[in-house]
Amino acid sequence: MRTDAHFIDVPEKPRVNTQAGTSRLAVMNFLNEVAGDFPHAISLASGRPAEDFFDLDRWLEAIPLYQRELSTRWGVTRADAGRRLAQYGRTNGLINELVAAQLKQDEGVQTRGEHIVIGAGCQEALALCLLSLCREKNDVVLARDPTYIGMTGVADLHGIEIVPLYAHDDGLADELRTVTERLGREGKRARALYLIPEFDNPTGAVLSLRVRKELLDVCADQRMLVLEDNPYGLFRYEGERVPTMYALDHTGSVVYLFTYSKTLCPAVRIGGAVVPDTLFGDAIAARALVAELGERKSFLTVNTSQLNQALIGGILLSENGTLNRLVSPQRDHYRKNRDLMLSALSDEFAGNDEGIRWNRPEGGFFLTMDLPFRFGQEEVLQCARERHVIPMPLSFFSLSGICQNSIRLAFSNVASTHIAEGVARLGQFIRQCEEACHAAV
Amino acid sequence: MRTDAHFIDVPEKPRVNTQAGTSRLAVMNFLNEVAGDFPHAISLASGRPAEDFFDLDRWLEAIPLYQRELSTRWGVTRADAGRRLAQYGRTNGLINELVAAQLKQDEGVQTRGEHIVIGAGCQEALALCLLSLCREKNDVVLARDPTYIGMTGVADLHGIEIVPLYAHDDGLADELRTVTERLGREGKRARALYLIPEFDNPTGAVLSLRVRKELLDVCADQRMLVLEDNPYGLFRYEGERVPTMYALDHTGSVVYLFTYSKTLCPAVRIGGAVVPDTLFGDAIAARALVAELGERKSFLTVNTSQLNQALIGGILLSENGTLNRLVSPQRDHYRKNRDLMLSALSDEFAGNDEGIRWNRPEGGFFLTMDLPFRFGQEEVLQCARERHVIPMPLSFFSLSGICQNSIRLAFSNVASTHIAEGVARLGQFIRQCEEACHAAV
Structure with missing residues (x-):
């Protein structure tokens, strides 16, 4: 039986459920807080669908x-x-x-x-x-x-x-x-x-x-x-x-x-x-x-x-039983956002950044990017504070604490007009980290 | 580890979760089936709210x-x-x-x-x-x-x-x-x-x-x-x-x-x-x-x-933050139904039926009734088949199999005009059971 100092367990830090060391909710709370603390940052973390297509009426x-x-x-x-x-x-x-x-x-x-x-x-x-x-x-x-x-x-x-x-x-x-x-x-x-x-x-x-x-x-x-x-x-x-x-x-x-x-x-x-x-x-x-x-x-x-x-x-x-027609404008929008992100990434990291790679997703809301250094909770905070852009550490999704050097970039719920700027800011942060790494070496 | 004849356990009879011997869902399924098999029976089993007051538009x-x-x-x-x-x-x-x-x-x-x-x-x-x-x-x-x-x-x-x-x-x-x-x-x-x-x-x-x-x-x-x-x-x-x-x-x-x-x-x-x-x-x-x-x-x-x-x-x-005005017609309707049920019960069981008692609820959707004999799953079926009325055995709600001689009567979702007839049919069934009991003695 656990001690009963509190009627409900009050974890001093987020409950550790997996080897990854952070609970799922703690991760989401953390990201919500970051987004709340830096409301003018460009978020590449949210995998929500784009609201422009919600037609409630x-x-x-x-x-x-x-x-x-x-x-x-x-x-x-x-x-x-x-x-x-x-x-x-x-x-x-x-x-x-x-x-x-x-x-x-x-x-x-x-x-x-x-x-x-x-x-x-x-x-x-x-x-x-x-x-x-x-x-x-x-x-x-x-x-x-x-x-x-x-x-x-x-x-x-x-x-x-x-x-x-x-x-x-x-x-x-x-x-x-x-x-x-x-x-x-x-x-x-x-x-x-x-x-x-x-x-x-x-x-x-x-x-x-x-x-x-x-x-x-x-x-x-x-x-x-x-x-x-x-x-x-x-x-x-x-x-x-x-x-x-x-x-x-x-x-x-x-x-x-x-x-x-x-x-x-x-x-x-x-x-x-x-x-x-x-x-x-x-x-x-x-x-x-x-x-x-x-x-x-x-x-x-x-x-x-x-x-x-x-x-x-x-x-x-x-819709005669199919959503294909209805989602067509959304699909075009997401494709456009993906293309904007891919082209911004190509512009920003023009093949001469060692250890920086990303995939070209054929669909969906996300791509992932490998970096030459660790990108975790601290780095998100620093990136939001100093460069006003919020990516999602891939390690947040890990069952065992792998993917420490990778991030997920969502293009579904970011304004198309912000993508190039968001990627440029991310590039600034990445270069800043690389320089810090080199200086430390 | 359980045997793996089926990938998912297939209970031969309803899964036994409690001493009461029937699973909760089995009970609800049983009642839905009874209602489905006898669609013209008067149901005093459903504790749903009255639909007349649902104003979707x-x-x-x-x-x-x-x-x-x-x-x-x-x-x-x-x-x-x-x-x-x-x-x-x-x-x-x-x-x-x-x-x-x-x-x-x-x-x-x-x-x-x-x-x-x-x-x-x-x-x-x-x-x-x-x-x-x-x-x-x-x-x-x-x-x-x-x-x-x-x-x-x-x-x-x-x-x-x-x-x-x-x-x-x-x-x-x-x-x-x-x-x-x-x-x-x-x-x-x-x-x-x-x-x-x-x-x-x-x-x-x-x-x-x-x-x-x-x-x-x-x-x-x-x-x-x-x-x-x-x-x-x-x-x-x-x-x-x-x-x-x-x-x-x-x-x-x-x-x-x-x-x-x-x-x-x-x-x-x-x-x-x-x-x-x-x-x-x-x-x-x-x-x-x-x-x-x-x-x-x-x-x-x-x-x-x-x-x-x-x-x-x-x-x-x-509604200015209160539902009191909005539910007022419903409340009147439920009160009327309760009163109709109480007066039908008084008419039907005029004080000379030994072992038959019911409560007078001050509110809510239900009353309970004690009978001088067991009223379980078989009796519901018989009552629905022979007398076209469906009460709810109270034992269905028991954690340990008590209340074998009691039933719950819901007055919330039965048409007001059916209550007297429903109670009369229930009375016929109860008397029929009592006679059977006496004959058996």
């Missing part, structure tokens, strides 16, 4: 539209449909068939409404999946290092062990097999592999078709699910589309996670999970997983707001 | 109203306020000050916005509280038996032990002290006592001022929080109002849970928790609890839909 009109659809479907008056909409509802969701149709058209994800669980944002669906899959003490989840904070946060908080994978794409499947077999010898069960195969957060990288297939083979062999998180799938700016792992899977080893936070807006808090028809060929187990997700949901949030579901439902109706 | 207009307020507060255009509203937001909520003002006016609950955590419904707030308070294996939560399924469900699912209290009101504080001390000797910590002091679900009972104070004394002594759930506080039909335990508390031992699901509608999915200024005099611990709730929330649902918060915010603005 129009979207609210989608609710009565969906209400009319319900009134037809249920054979009741429009007012009655509104009243039923405002009531408690089905735990696993109301608009599941419309979502299924959209996922099929836009993402090639074939499913039926009853295999979808709609959550209060994708985060809830992810939490439900992890809690449902990792119920025993020896159940663990695997993830690449670095990875998305929302996944590691929920696992940490519920005492679920996260096992990091370090290999580059080429060696990933081999590492996955080796690690899974080692875990088995240790009496642990690798229950799920969390991945963002398309425009990863934080790296911006895409997993190739070959690697996706290799990973699926290992997962099928080892009876381990892939949790395929795909928030950025509709934001590809160049290159050929790679099928989702869900679409490539033939054995029932992929749970697909979706969200409307990036395509529409975060405030609707609608996302969810698609459970495949079978889990490794077992249809009963798949239905049991859907039921388990629903049971957990019923005691966490009862059911997802039917008003918010109606908003999404109305938009899907008015 | 008007309520949706509250969103732009709140948007205008934000535009003034933030000094931005109305469109910009809308865009910020549609974005991610503060984890612990946006409308906290308006909620604080409403809780003060309507419930006598004095707090400040920063001590409120807004959840995706009160259920999320309750789950966050239980998970935050019961983090060690030996941390337990106490509750009266029978009690609300939403509390027992979340505790069961997360392996938190629930210790039942059986005493009637007069002996409750004594039992609480005895049980808490016994738990201490067993190396367990009683972390919280869950209560619905006002118009309890399922019993409809009100805790007297004296008992509330006695319980507060024990909780302060034992350093155990009260989780005071108050969904029905605004629905008092007669008698003098008793102050909330939060208002009576002077030591910092009550977390207050609120919801807008009953006063406005469930589909907004807005509720929350109020943490007192100190926990047993410790202000740092209180702030740590607020932070802990927020950390957990950030990884379960990120933040509560700002659209739904804006809807509530707009209504609170247009």
Whole structure:
């Protein structure tokens, strides 16, 4: 039993949940504070969607539209449909068939409404999946290092062990097999592999078709699910589309996670999970997983707001079931921002800066950059204070404290007109650090 | 490690989580199935709010109203306020000050916005509280038996032990002290006592001022929080109002849970928790609890839909911060339904039915009735099939399988015109059972 000086533990410093040494929330709080303390700094840290495309007035009109659809479907008056909409509802969701149709058209994800669980944002669906899959003490989840904070946060908080994978794409499947077999010898069960195969957060990288297939083979062999998180799938700016792992899977080893936070807006808090028809060929187990997700949901949030579901439902109706047209201006904007950032980086670091590299993401909201020196919490503060620009240390996403010399640059939520200036300021800071390093040597 | 015949456990019968022998969800599924199989039966089982008062069209207009307020507060255009509203937001909520003002006016609950955590419904707030308070294996939560399924469900699912209290009101504080001390000797910590002091679900009972104070004394002594759930506080039909335990508390031992699901509608999915200024005099611990709730929330649902918060915010603005006027027609309706049910019961069971008793609730949605025979799952089915009326066995709410001879009757969501007929049918069923009992003897 812990000492009871305080009724609630009051950590003197942020709670240490992982080897990385900082809790997920502490990281986010830190970044919010930096942004608050330096409100005029250019932030390249925020991976939020661009607000220019949020059209609240129009979207609210989608609710009565969906209400009319319900009134037809249920054979009741429009007012009655509104009243039923405002009531408690089905735990696993109301608009599941419309979502299924959209996922099929836009993402090639074939499913039926009853295999979808709609959550209060994708985060809830992810939490439900992890809690449902990792119920025993020896159940663990695997993830690449670095990875998305929302996944590691929920696992940490519920005492679920996260096992990091370090290999580059080429060696990933081999590492996955080796690690899974080692875990088995240790009496642990690798229950799920969390991945963002398309425009990863934080790296911006895409997993190739070959690697996706290799990973699926290992997962099928080892009876381990892939949790395929795909928030950025509709934001590809160049290159050929790679099928989702869900679409490539033939054995029932992929749970697909979706969200409307990036395509529409975060405030609707609608996302969810698609459970495949079978889990490794077992249809009963798949239905049991859907039921388990629903049971957990019923005691966490009862059911997802039917008003918010109606908003999404109305938009899907008015867009003929696809968001492709609606996100087109956003996609163009993000592509433009990415191009501005890439060209500013090329201008700023014209090939003669040793140890400075960045990737060219084919889509999504982020790119990553390697630096010839450590870039952590102190450096963010210094960079914000002295150069008025805020990048995101990649180590904040690390499970084990790697990536100390890298940063994530987000181009999704920064004004296009600020990108060149932001990168120029970052360049000044980097050169200043390099000079300090050289002076110290 | 469990056997892995299925990847996910497939229980042959509903999972047994408690001594009561049925899982919470199995109970709810069962009732939904009964209602689905007998759609023309009169349901006295549903404790949902009455839909006649859901005014979706008007309520949706509250969103732009709140948007205008934000535009003034933030000094931005109305469109910009809308865009910020549609974005991610503060984890612990946006409308906290308006909620604080409403809780003060309507419930006598004095707090400040920063001590409120807004959840995706009160259920999320309750789950966050239980998970935050019961983090060690030996941390337990106490509750009266029978009690609300939403509390027992979340505790069961997360392996938190629930210790039942059986005493009637007069002996409750004594039992609480005895049980808490016994738990201490067993190396367990009683972390919280869950209560619905006002118009309890399922019993409809009100805790007297004296008992509330006695319980507060024990909780302060034992350093155990009260989780005071108050969904029905605004629905008092007669008698003098008793102050909330939060208002009576002077030591910092009550977390207050609120919801807008009953006063406005469930589909907004807005509720929350109020943490007192100190926990047993410790202000740092209180702030740590607020932070802990927020950390957990950030990884379960990120933040509560700002659209739904804006809807509530707009209504609170247009109602001058109190819901008292708005719920007045509902209150009248529920009072009328209660009176119809009480008078139908008096007519049906005119004092000459031995072993048949019911309470007269001063408010809320429910009353309970004792019968001279067992009324469980089979009896509900038989009653629905043969008499076309669906009551709720009280044993469904029991932690330990008590209350086998009692039922809960909800008058909130049944048409007023059906109440007399529903009670008459129930009377027919009860007499039929009594005759069967006598015949068997």
